[in-house]
Amino acid sequence: MLVTGNDILIPAREGKYGVGAFNTNNMEITQAIIHTAERLRSPVIVQMSEGAIKYGGQDLANIVKDIAERATVPVALHLDHGSSYASALNAIKMGFTSVMIDASHHSFDENVAETRRVVEAAHAMGISVEAEIGRLGGVEEHVIVDEKDAFLTDPQEAVAFVDQTNVDYLAIAIGTSHGAYKGKGRPYIDQARIVKIGELLGIPLVAHGSSGVPAEITQRFRDSGGEIGEAVGIADEDLREACKHGIAKVNVDTDLRLASTVGIREILKASPKEFDPRKIFGPAREVMSQIIEHKMGVLGSVGKAGPAPVQVR
Numbered sequence: 001m002l003v004t005g006n007d008i009l010i011p012a013r014e015g016k017y018g019v020g021a022f023n024t025n026n027m028e029i030t031q032a033i034i035h036t037a038e039r040l041r042s043p044v045i046v047q048m049s050e051g052a053i054k055y056g057g058q059d060l061a062n063i064v065k066d067i068a069e070r071a072t073v074p075v076a077l078h079l080d081h082g083s084s085y086a087s088a089l090n091a092i093k094m095g096f097t098s099v100m101i102d103a104s105h106h107s108f109d110e111n112v113a114e115t116r117r118v119v120e121a122a123h124a125m126g127i128s129v130e131a132e133i134g135r136l137g138g139v140e141e142h143v144i145v146d147e148k149d150a151f152l153t154d155p156q157e158a159v160a161f162v163d164q165t166n167v168d169y170l171a172i173a174i175g176t177s178h179g180a181y182k183g184k185g186r187p188y189i190d191q192a193r194i195v196k197i198g199e200l201l202g203i204p205l206v207a208h209g210s211s212g213v214p215a216e217i218t219q220r221f222r223d224s225g226g227e228i229g230e231a232v233g234i235a236d237e238d239l240r241e242a243c244k245h246g247i248a249k250v251n252v253d254t255d256l257r258l259a260s261t262v263g264i265r266e267i268l269k270a271s272p273k274e275f276d277p278r279k280i281f282g283p284a285r286e287v288m289s290q291i292i293e294h295k296m297g298v299l300g301s302v303g304k305a306g307p308a309p310v311q312v313r
Contacts, residue, residue, distance in 0.1 A: 002068040005076045005098030005128040006168050008043045009204035009248045017300035018243035021045035021206075022292060023080060023253035025052050027063050028281045029260065032288035034067045034075055040293060041308060042301040043073055045098070045249065047080040050087060053094070061094045073305035078130070080251070088118045092127055100130040100171070108133075108157065115165040123166075130206055130249070133161045134173030155196045162201055169249060171206035172197055174242070189238040191245070198246025205246040210234050211254035212295070217262055217287075224265035236298045243299055250299055255291050263287040 012019045024030045024046050037044035046064050048056070056063075061077065068075035078098040079091035088099045099122055103114040115131040122129045134153030153172040162170060175189045198205060213233030221228055239250060263284030267274060274280060296302050 001071060001074055002065055002097060003074045003076055004126065005045065005078060005130065005249075008045060008074050008076050009128075009169055011304070012043070012243075012248035012301070013202075013204040013246060015304065016244050017304060018207075018239065018247055018250045019043050019045060019301050020292065020295050020299055021047050021078060021080075021249050021251045022256060023047045023049060023052065023251075024060070024064060025055060026060070028285040029256055029288060030060075030064050030067055032256070032285045032292060034064075034071050034073075036289045036292040036296070037073050037075065037305070038071050040296055040302045041073060041305045042296045042303070043075070043305050044296075044301075045076045045078050047078045047251070047253075048091075048096075049080045049253075050083060053079075053091070058094055061096070065095050072309050080253075082118075085114060085117050085121070088129075089121060092122060092125055096127065098128050098130065100132070102132050102171075104132040104134065104171075108161070112161060112164045115161075115167055119166050119168075128168040130169045130171060131161070131165060131167045132171035132173075132206075132208070133158055134171075152190060152193060153197065155193065155200055158197050159200050162203060167203075169204040169206055170201065171208050174207065186235055187232065187238075189234065189242065191238070191241055194242050194247060195245045201246070204248035206249040206251065207234075207239070207242060207247045208251045210239060210250045211252050212236060212298075213254060213258070214291070214294075217255070217258050217291070220262045220266065221258055224262060224269050226261065226265060239298055240300070250295075252295055255295070256288050259287040259291045260284040 008019055022033045033046050064077050076098045077096045079096050079100055081102045082088045082100050088101050091099050101115050101118040103111040119129045174194055211233045213231045218231050267280050267283050
């Protein structure tokens with residue numbers, strides 16, 4: 001069932017579990033996300049970035065909405081990192097049920113003003129809104145932030161921001177970063193900051209840049225001919241702990257990109273004469289499903305959508 005972000009994230013915050021927000025760029029990724037959620041009885045959020053909208057447009061949004069509407073678990077279609085009021089309105093027009101306005105690169109007052117505009121328009125249409133305060137480092141599509149420009153979210157500033165914007169859920173900078181390269185060794189996650197913000201705010205909190213970048217997947221990527229440096233992701237234990245204290249939406253993109261490419265590379269390496277797209281993209285979908293299943297288990301969302309409905313014969 002296609003629902004709003006609030007329909008999914010408010011119960012997650014109250015239940016102290018997280019919901020995966022997975023980025024999609026095509027039908028196979030979308031199927032992997034929603035079909036895995038259906039099988040595991042987990043709520044899920046499917047995200048499209050502005051890059052995905054440029055690539056797949058209304059056709060891709062319609063694929064997500066169609067599969068979501070036929071699913072028996074809650075599914076939201078979310079705009080990831082909307083860069084402007086116009087971008088958010090366009091996503092709402094396309095049928096998105098949740099939008100993000102990311103004005104975190106502006107001053108606090110400018111961020112408030114732009115976020116408030118989006119909130120007023122989206123709430124009038126029954127659409128929930130995410131915003132961001134603080135800045136994550138790293139690279140993800142049009143989001144490029146040097147480490148020198150990244151800063152963690154100030155708890156008191158977060159409270160003032162929510163009070164002034166009436167935003168539904170808030171992305172906070174806690175040490176995660178976009179992309180596959182999150183530094184040397186295990187990335188530091190400021191759990192104390194999460195606890196503090198979670199105590200001050202009752203709304204769902206969002207962790208961006210939360211791919212795990214599993215060592216097994218990166219090694220399979222290399223073994224199948226890919227080139228990747230010493231990529232490292234967010235530890236499962238850190239995500240489990242964060243979800244206990246307010247993190248309800250957990251963004252994952254890099255993991256699915258890697259998994260999809262691994263599935264494709266392995267097939268083409270093993271069967272260089274293969275040109276049936278079903279036999280190339282099908283295995284990629286399966287590898288992505290495995291990654292999604294693991295992440296849902298880590299976040300604690302498995303079974304939270306209730307039992308499967310009884311089919312009447």
